[in-house]
Structure formats: C-alpha cells, structure tokens
Amino acid sequence: MRKSIFKLGLMTIFSMILFACDREDSNEGIIESINQEEAVLTAKVDNATEVISDTFVQTYESEESLQKGPIHPFLPECATVTIELTDTSKEVTVDFGTEGCEVRGHTIKGKVNMSYVADVDAMTLVINYNLEDFFVDDIQFAGSKTVTRQKTNDNGNPQYMMDLDLVVTFADGTQASRTGQKTREWIEGSFNGNWGDNVFLITGAWETNFANGNTHSTTITTALRREASCRFLVSGVRNLVRTNYSGTLDYGDGACDNKAVFTNTDGEERDILL
Template identity: 75%
Template sequence: MKSNLFKFSLIALFFLILVGCNKDDTEDQLVTSFTTEETELNAKVDNTTEVISDTFLQVYEYEESAVKSPIHPFLPDCATITVEDTDTSKEVTVDFGTEGCEVRGGHIVKGKVNMSYVVDTEAMTRIINYTLEDFFVDDVQFVGSKIVTRQKANDNGNPQYTMSLGLTVTFADGTQASRTGSKVREWIEGSFNGNWGDNVFLITGAWETNFKNGSTHSTTIITPLRREASCRFLVSGVVELVRTNYSGSLDYGNEECDNLAVFTNDNGEEREIRL
C-alpha cells in the first residue's frame, strides 16, 4: 500500500512539474510573440513617419528654391500642389487624393499635407506648421500636426530640421497608438543639388508611443539613424527601447537597404524584426 502511494505521489509530482514547465514555456512564447509584434509595429511607425518627413521637406525646399521646374522633381504627377502667397506668409497644400499616389521608395500616400509659414528670406531659422488631413502611408493612417524649426545651417554647416511630434497612428487591423516627442533631421549629403535621390539625413531625438491597450514605448536614438532617399527603409542607427513589459535596443543595420532590423533585449537575446 505504501509502495503504491509512493508511486502515485511521484507521478503526481512529475505531472505538476510538467504542467508548470509547459505553463512557463507557454508564457515565454506569449511574451516573446507580444514583444516582437509590438517592436515591429513601433519600428513600422518609425519608418513610415520618415515618409511624411520626406514629403514635407521635398515640398518645402522646392517651394523655396530660386528656380522651379514646371514639373515637380520630387512628387508624382497625381499629386496636386496649391499655393497661397501674401507679402509675409505662404500656405501650401499637397493633395495625394483618395486613391493615393506612389512616391519614391514605393510607398502609397493618400490625403493632404497642409503647411504654412512666415516668409522672411533673411532669417536663419524659420518656423513651419503643418497638419495632416485624411492622411495615409500605405495602410497606416496618421492624424495630427507638427511644428518644424528649419535652420539654414547648423554647427556643421548643414541644413537642419527640428520637429515636434504629435501624431495618432491607426494600423489596418485597428491597432491605435499616439506619439509625442521631438526629432532632429540633419541634411548631410545632396542638399540643394536638385536631385532628391542622393540625399542623406541623420536623425536624432526621443519620443514616446502609447498604445491603446495601455502599453507605453519610450524610444531614444543612441546612434543617429541614417535615412537615404534612395531606400524606403532606415539603413543604420540604433535606438534604445523602454517598454511596459520589456526593454532593449533596435539596430537598423550597416547601411544596407533592406527591411530588417535586430532587436536585442536586456538579457542579450536577439530577434530579427521586419520593417
């Protein structure tokens, strides 16, 4: 009897251990899936916001250039530009329509970008306001506005744009997030040569992304992100990520144009992320 009871106890103990291990494994898998999914979503927001910045800078620099081509060198033919000038101000609207236009890099952009600023050709800095109206990049919707401080030349002698962020992002599946913070874009190559395709920017800054489910993502660029106009993705740079349930860093690579980045958590574990 004692022998049978002992055997039963061993079996019960083994079963409990097995169930406990399976539960831990399942929880680990769920956490891994959750963190990877949210990291990918956050990286996609980072990448698509650069498409907005590209559009804004292309239009602004074209409007302020001394010589204008009758055909816009940066935007597709399906985009319509409307300009209202006064002696002291300018308002510019770019309408990509409801069907959308394919811009450089292969992204489909829909909706309008409205920008306004005071005209002062002597000023070394200029404040530019712009808002987004029914605006989509691919299947991601952006709602909000930005204030951009544009410097003719920073300490390195390069044009620079400091952007305050205030955006709400909605993905195709209904997932929603809001983003606040600021970033700085330094134009390090190709400025004012009339060829947008060879332009290169370095991006620094920090921001916070709040998901509707309560998760908060804080992002700080620790190695400047490199944005090349010839590539639809960020090509290098490292950001530090602090999340509700995990932390780590996201490395965009070594200047290769691909849709991959590597997330490394605080334990040193690496996972490939698709942008």
C-alpha cells in the same frame, strides 16, 4: 497502502509542477510574441514617419527655392499642390488623393497641410503642418507637427527639429500614438536640385504608446541614416525600452534593404522586416 498514497501524492505534485512550468512557458511565449509583434510595428512606424518627413522637407524646400519652377520636381504628377499666400504668411497643401500616389516605392494618400511665415531669408523658421486622411501604404497617420527649420546649424548644414504628436492606425485596426522630438540634419545634397543624392542623419527620442497600455520608449543611440535613394533607413541604432522588455534595433551597415535586427537584453536576436 501508505506507499501508494505517498507515490500518488508525489505524482500529483510533479504533475502540478509540470503544468505550472508549461503554463509559464506558454505565457512567456505569448508575451514574447506580443513583444516581437510590437517591435515590428514600431519599426514600421519609424520607416513610415521618415516618408512623411521626406515629403515635408522636399515640399518646403522646393516651394521656397530661389530656382522654383512651375512643377515640383520631387512630387509625382498625381499630387496636387495648392498655395494660399498673404503679405506675411504662406499655406501649402499637398493632396495625394484618395487613390494614392507612388512615391519612391510607397503609396501615399491624403493631404499634408503646411503653414509658415513667408520669409525665405530667416535663419530660423517655425513651420506647422497637419495630416488629413493621410496614409503611408496601409498605415494611417493623424495629427500634427511643429518643425523648426535652421538654415545652418553648428555643422554648417540645414536642420529640422520636429515635435511629434501622431496617432497611428495599422491595417488590422491596432492603434498607437507617438509623441516626442526628432532632429533631421541634412548632411549631403542640400539645395542642389537633385533629391536622389540627399542624405539625412536623424537623432531624437520619443514614445510609442499602444492601445493595450504597452509603451515603447525610444532613444537613438547611433544616428539613423536616411538616404533619399533608398526607401528604408540604411543604418543607425536605437534603444527600445518597455516596462518588462527592452533591447536595441539596428538598421544595418548602410545597405539599402528592408531588414533590421532586434536584440533583447538577453542577447537574443530577431530579424525584423520593415
């Protein structure tokens, strides 16, 4: 009898251990799924914000070009540009409409409102802009940026230092906010009138805060390379840190594709589609 009771006790304890392990594995699986999903969303935000930066840079540089023509060469015909000019300031609104315009593989909707001092000769110029009902594909962005434009940096290149303050809403209703700073150095193709050969190097650090309380802190460890001829980032590495989870996101070796690789601290790799 005592042996039976002892065996039953051992079986019960063993079952409890198995159940606890299964539950722990299940929880780890859920956490891993959430982490990977948030890594994907963060990567999508990264790519979409570069589309916004492209739009801002090309609009400003085209507007202030000494060879400015009646038509913006880098904007689609469906985009409407409105200008309000005073003796000292300039306001530029680019309206992509509610149906959206196709811009190098992305559908952009809504307005970009820009304002700055009208001084094309300034070596440093502060430009403010905000987004109004603005979408890149199915991701909505709200908020504003302050951009400090250097005509020439220490490398002899134009440069844009951007303060980020954006609220992001994904198609499924998931929300996140992004704050931080980013610098775009224009290393190839500047001021030649051909947007397709332009190349930027991006550095900086920022935080992406999700509505569930999770925070992703990002620091670019190898400059991200943005080529205007490609709709995706083509190379560079950024470090992603979360309270209980961290890793790196590698955008590749220069090939124009929608792939990145996320590697966690255990060395496990996950393919990310942008």
